[in-house]
Amino acid sequence: MKKTLIKNGIFITLNESKSWLKGFMVIEGSRITYIGEQAPEPNEQYDEIIDGSHKLYMPGLVNTHGHAAMTLLRGYGDDLALQIWLEEKMWPMEAKFSSNDVKWGSYLAILEMIKGGTTTIVDMYDHMNEVAMAIESSGMRGVLTRGVIGLCPPEIQDAKLKDATEFARNWHGQANGRITTMMSPHAPYTCPPDYIEKIVQVAHDLNLPIHTHMSETSREVQANVDQYGLRPVAHLEKIGVFSRPTLVAHGVHLTDEEIQVLKQYDVRISHNPGSNLKLASGVARVPELLRAGVKVSLGTDGAASNNNLDMFEEMRLAALIHKGVSGDPVAVPAAEALLMGTKMGAESIWLEDVGLLAAGMKADFIALDIDQPHFLPKTDFVSHVVYSASAKDVVDVCVDGNWIVRNNECLTLDEEQIKREFELSFHRLIG
Amino acid sequence: MKKTLIKNGIFITLNESKSWLKGFMVIEGSRITYIGEQAPEPNEQYDEIIDGSHKLYMPGLVNTHGHAAMTLLRGYGDDLALQIWLEEKMWPMEAKFSSNDVKWGSYLAILEMIKGGTTTIVDMYDHMNEVAMAIESSGMRGVLTRGVIGLCPPEIQDAKLKDATEFARNWHGQANGRITTMMSPHAPYTCPPDYIEKIVQVAHDLNLPIHTHMSETSREVQANVDQYGLRPVAHLEKIGVFSRPTLVAHGVHLTDEEIQVLKQYDVRISHNPGSNLKLASGVARVPELLRAGVKVSLGTDGAASNNNLDMFEEMRLAALIHKGVSGDPVAVPAAEALLMGTKMGAESIWLEDVGLLAAGMKADFIALDIDQPHFLPKTDFVSHVVYSASAKDVVDVCVDGNWIVRNNECLTLDEEQIKREFELSFHRLIG
Numbered sequence: 001m002k003k004t005l006i007k008n009g010i011f012i013t014l015n016e017s018k019s020w021l022k023g024f025m026v027i028e029g030s031r032i033t034y035i036g037e038q039a040p041e042p043n044e045q046y047d048e049i050i051d052g053s054h055k056l057y058m059p060g061l062v063n064t065h066g067h068a069a070m071t072l073l074r075g076y077g078d079d080l081a082l083q084i085w086l087e088e089k090m091w092p093m094e095a096k097f098s099s100n101d102v103k104w105g106s107y108l109a110i111l112e113m114i115k116g117g118t119t120t121i122v123d124m125y126d127h128m129n130e131v132a133m134a135i136e137s138s139g140m141r142g143v144l145t146r147g148v149i150g151l152c153p154p155e156i157q158d159a160k161l162k163d164a165t166e167f168a169r170n171w172h173g174q175a176n177g178r179i180t181t182m183m184s185p186h187a188p189y190t191c192p193p194d195y196i197e198k199i200v201q202v203a204h205d206l207n208l209p210i211h212t213h214m215s216e217t218s219r220e221v222q223a224n225v226d227q228y229g230l231r232p233v234a235h236l237e238k239i240g241v242f243s244r245p246t247l248v249a250h251g252v253h254l255t256d257e258e259i260q261v262l263k264q265y266d267v268r269i270s271h272n273p274g275s276n277l278k279l280a281s282g283v284a285r286v287p288e289l290l291r292a293g294v295k296v297s298l299g300t301d302g303a304a305s306n307n308n309l310d311m312f313e314e315m316r317l318a319a320l321i322h323k324g325v326s327g328d329p330v331a332v333p334a335a336e337a338l339l340m341g342t343k344m345g346a347e348s349i350w351l352e353d354v355g356l357l358a359a360g361m362k363a364d365f366i367a368l369d370i371d372q373p374h375f376l377p378k379t380d381f382v383s384h385v386v387y388s389a390s391a392k393d394v395v396d397v398c399v400d401g402n403w404i405v406r407n408n409e410c411l412t413l414d415e416e417q418i419k420r421e422f423e424l425s426f427h428r429l430i431g
Numbered sequence: 432m433k434k435t436l437i438k439n440g441i442f443i444t445l446n447e448s449k450s451w452l453k454g455f456m457v458i459e460g461s462r463i464t465y466i467g468e469q470a471p472e473p474n475e476q477y478d479e480i481i482d483g484s485h486k487l488y489m490p491g492l493v494n495t496h497g498h499a500a501m502t503l504l505r506g507y508g509d510d511l512a513l514q515i516w517l518e519e520k521m522w523p524m525e526a527k528f529s530s531n532d533v534k535w536g537s538y539l540a541i542l543e544m545i546k547g548g549t550t551t552i553v554d555m556y557d558h559m560n561e562v563a564m565a566i567e568s569s570g571m572r573g574v575l576t577r578g579v580i581g582l583c584p585p586e587i588q589d590a591k592l593k594d595a596t597e598f599a600r601n602w603h604g605q606a607n608g609r610i611t612t613m614m615s616p617h618a619p620y621t622c623p624p625d626y627i628e629k630i631v632q633v634a635h636d637l638n639l640p641i642h643t644h645m646s647e648t649s650r651e652v653q654a655n656v657d658q659y660g661l662r663p664v665a666h667l668e669k670i671g672v673f674s675r676p677t678l679v680a681h682g683v684h685l686t687d688e689e690i691q692v693l694k695q696y697d698v699r700i701s702h703n704p705g706s707n708l709k710l711a712s713g714v715a716r717v718p719e720l721l722r723a724g725v726k727v728s729l730g731t732d733g734a735a736s737n738n739n740l741d742m743f744e745e746m747r748l749a750a751l752i753h754k755g756v757s758g759d760p761v762a763v764p765a766a767e768a769l770l771m772g773t774k775m776g777a778e779s780i781w782l783e784d785v786g787l788l789a790a791g792m793k794a795d796f797i798a799l800d801i802d803q804p805h806f807l808p809k810t811d812f813v814s815h816v817v818y819s820a821s822a823k824d825v826v827d828v829c830v831d832g833n834w835i836v837r838n839n840e841c842l843t844l845d846e847e848q849i850k851r852e853f854e855l856s857f858h859r860l861i862g
Contacts, residue, residue: 071804071807071808072808074805074807074808074810074814074815074819075808075810075811075814075815075818075819076810076811078764078765078811078814078818079754079760079761079764079765080760080761081760082760085760108804108807109804111804112803112804112805115804274751276755277751277752277754277755278750278751278754278755278760278818279754279760280754280755280757280758280759280760280762281755282755282758283755283756306818306819307805307814307815307818307819308805308818308819308820309805310805310821313744313747316744317751319709320705320708320709320748321708321752321755323510323708323709323710323711324707324708324709324711324712324713324714324752325714325756326711327711327713328711329510329511329512329513329516329709329710329711330510330511331711333509333510334509334510371850372543373502373539373540373542373543373546373846373849373850374505374543374738374739374740374741376502376505376539376850376853376854376857377502377503377505377506377853377854377857378854379505379506379507379857380506380507380509383505383506383509383738384505384506384738387506387509387709387737387738387739388505388506388738388739389739390741390821390822390823391821392821392823392824393823415804418804419802419804419807422807422808423807423808423809426807426808426810
């Protein structure tokens with residue numbers, strides 16, 4: 001088993017007493033086996049000893065909601081309202097996507113994300129075999145799900161559910177366990193209740209969690225009330241979604257009572273601040289959710305509504321907007337935003353050994369080059385990571401004990417080929 | 432006169448018909464003399480011909496409010512309310528700043544900013560000779576002002592005003608015209624009215640504009656009402672500030688009537704979205720200000736309340752938060768945010784030949800490496816610059832026709848010395 005020592009690095013530990021330390025970390029195989037200020041046993045043999053001076057090591061970032069292939073729509077139809085943007089811009093273009101388009105759109109997203117320090121993603125889309133193969137070859141971690149829209153005849157509904165079920169069954173636990181799966185009705189407004197109930201039944205049969213969009217816009221909440229007589233939380237509760245472990249994307253428009261229901265069922269929220277702002281969906285009640293004990297993580301959403309896939313920005317937005325909007329300067333402090341992007345992110349998608357630098361955890365970590373003006377003075381590194389860093393400060397990325405990016409270079413994917421094939425796909429789509 | 436041709440680049444022009452073009456730009460001496468899709472006269476001789484393929488050229492960014500030396504306080508006292516942060520954290524530390532500290536704090540900020548594509552800054556601080564010398568040697572452009580706080584005995588008030596006046600007189604037009612100056616009462620709540628009137632008189636005598644903080648927090652607005660019976664806009668109008676060309680920082684808490692008064696006097700607003708959010712000051716009424724015809728530009732404020740000095744982030748925040756908070760997805764579209772960071776920024780500080788790529792304008796421009804995943808597909812480059820780019824995408828920076836950064840390397844400043852001296856200053860201050 002390969003054994004690596006990193007010495008003289010700054011390590012973000014997020015311990016309650018001390019949020020970072022200067023010291024040493026040992027990786028054996030796929031796991032961290034030691035981290036501390038003291039050098040480990042001096043006579044130990046290592047396959048590699050890395051000088052971590054001038055670098056800051058932290059857990060890899062966990063992006064809990066996205067649609068990787070939507071990189072193909074980055075900058076297409078900006079500055080529009082969600083429903084118009086979805087119905088007039090996104091869906092017509094997405095209807096043209098072949099599995100080859102999804103392949104290269106996803107590869108481009110994965111390349112951007114891993115080079116920017118994201119080591120785990122949730123991805124909900126179609127043609128998911130392509131996404132899973134891209135995740136497998138990239139070396140990153142993925143919680144993947146075929147999102148189904150049920151506004152179609154029963155036989156098409158059935159075919160989609162069959163596809164989603166097969167995908168979830170075939171890929172769960174693959175890629176040395178780096179891939180897990182979920183079942184996903186796209187949203188309460190795109191799936192009839194009986195269809196959602198069928199999807200929930202599959203999730204029960206396969207013992208898998210549910211992922212869905214919910215309460216992203218006030219219009220959608222009102223439509224749910226008009227159609228079903230219930231707000232989305234009560235509606236999903238009623239049709240049994242929360243009988244499965246559930247991760248909900250957005251959750252922007254929630255009442256106090258709904259927050260209590262989400263807490264009661266341990267439903268997790270993927271907060272997507274950049275996308276919610278850009279689509280003018282609103283500002284989620286993150287301080288209230290956190291206070292209620294709901295697990296809140298962070299997602300970029302697709303590149304069409306963000307527009308980059310930089311998780312440092314999502315952490316920064318989470319730390320900034322809730323202060324500015326609530327008037328409370330201690331709302332979502334830096335350390336909490338960092339937890340949302342790492343440990344709480346991993347817990348939100350049922351990964352218990354990812355998201356923290358500690359002995360026994362999976363070796364999913366990244367290194368930032370901190371020998372740069374915006375990381376000075378060398379004081380509060382948690383503050384610097386949240387308020388000052390960006391994806392482009394990331395130089396090294398390790399997942400499951402394997403280096404996938406080193407010195408800014410992706411070791412697992414052919415960057416030039418991906419960019420070339422991506423542009424070909426894009427030109428075919430708009431051609 | 433040196434003559435340079437850049438060929439095959441993407442150039443952001445922000446023309447109404449077409450926001451960018453693929454083509455050619457010629458620089459002669461300190462000015463742009465040609466930009467267009469057609470190659471210029473083929474027999475022309477050039478001192479340098481640059482292949483601009485894979486690069487996006489745009490105007491250098493204009494940061495209209497900051498306190499460069501506050502890099503020394505980056506990450507010091509995060510997540511506090513403005514008044515506590517100022518009174519208990521910033522001011523006691525700043526009182527200890529020597530001119531040497533201001534020198535190295537400013538150099539670090541300037542290094543961060545120019546490498547990140549900012550070519551012009553407004554700086555309001557103390558020990559301004561150090562700031563001016565740093566601007567001069569960096570090659571960037573600066574609109575500089577000694578900010579004075581008048582909560583002190585008359586003889587100290589007089590000494591400060593004398594210092595501010597001498598600085599403004601001595602440095603206006605220096606560094607080949609790259610430095611201009613202003614007069615600055617720090618804020619209505621830190622300067623008695625009669626002291627502000629004296630400062631305004633000096634601005635009249637020297638024919639210089641005024642720069643001040645105003646209406647940053649609701650508490651400050653209320654205190655102004657309590658003390659003077661007027662909200663800050665009416666108060667400053669009454670004591671004659673707006674009889675001079677005026678640039679106001681923040682302007683978060685404004686009524687409709689106040690917006691009309693600002694428009695009437697052509698007062699310019701430096702919007703600092705990152706700082707306003709972090710200090711929980713609120714969200715400025717930028718869509719209303721723009722609709723009223725007020726010139727709104729962007730500022731980072733000091734690094735202690737931001738915490739980086741990345742103007743791409745300020746453009747992105749300006750484009751995002753007003754959508755999310757107002758619920759209007761077309762509030763502050765990408766092109767408007769980009770204008771705020773460039774052309775409107777330059778106009779806001781009375782620089783008429785900066786902030787736009789066009790023949791006759793000063794050659795203040797930057798190049799971004801767009802051969803990266805987050806700039807694909809190659810569609811709407813204005814969208815990509817605002818919603819996807821960051822300071823670290825900048826590779827080349829030219830100010831007044833001189834390259835000051837090339838291939839990510841600063842040609843005018845000694846980066847290693849600056850980082851070393853900065854850390855020495857910081858450790859003396861906290862020691």
